[in-house]
Amino acid sequence: MDLQRIKYFLALSEQLHYWKTAEKVNITQSALSRQIQSLENELGLQLFERNKRNVKLTPAGKFLKAKWEVELNELEYIHQFAKQLHLGERGAITIAHPDSISASIMPDLLAKITQAFPQLQIKLVQVLYEDQPEFLRNYKIDLAITRDVNNQQGIKSRKLYSDNLALVVPLEHAFQGIADLSTASLTEQKFILPTKDEGSSYSEIIQAFFDSYDFSPDVFLYSEFGSTIIALVRKGLGIAVLPDSYLHHQSPGLRFISLPFKTDLYINWRTDDHNPVLANILDLIFKDEDPDPKVKPAK
Incomplete structure (x- = not known):
């Protein structure tokens, strides 16, 4: 009819x-x-x-x-x-992101997306470093924001943002600024660090900080979760090296000493993914830069 x-x-x-x-x-x-x-x-x-x-x-x-x-x-x-x-104005997308940007980049990014596409359903997850490529390829996640350079076939990356590493210490700690750091003073400290992943460019940046002072840290504990590390530092169990974006987590009782080491954030997606929702979000994120973010992978 x-x-x-x-x-x-x-x-x-x-x-x-x-x-x-x-x-x-x-x-x-x-x-x-x-x-x-x-x-x-x-x-x-x-x-x-x-x-x-x-x-x-x-x-x-x-x-x-x-x-x-x-x-x-x-x-x-x-x-x-x-x-x-x-048109990609409605649907669902799953985004993996590191804990470090939960209170800095993510709220602004999500506000931007939801304002442009209010009908989208967004799921946020945190995925272990070694699982990210598999989760992307198997459609368990659609976008992965990482601190590591991607070299995986079938996955494209683009630099999203940069921040600095910071030495995180309790407020009552003797370290007041970078001038207090030396090989001798750092060697005396116990460290609580992010899990050291083989092949991780982020882990290499942290190691570069230690190498610059020519010492090997006494690591008390490794953790995948920055918020856990923050809590342990506040408890006085050690000091940490984390991205300074954790400043936005409103953690009282801590001092962040900025270090001259940059850590980049990358956004990663499947090369062959033609989901219009994904295309819309990538265009929105990079609209003030290259008009076609799907063409050039990060180097």
């Missing part, structure tokens, strides 16, 4: 006047009459009672008007929903 005929029927059932209805739906009166007659023939019933003065709905016409109005509204919603999916 032609949806357009049903729309003509509903318009006439409201106006109950052929000339006014024809003008409203932008067709001729004779064309409207043919469409209604064709619909009645297809259904095998009369929808309107007509005479020279009046047009009114038959009982069958009244029944179909009530039903078709509901059905047509639902169909319009379905079509609009499908269109939003096609």
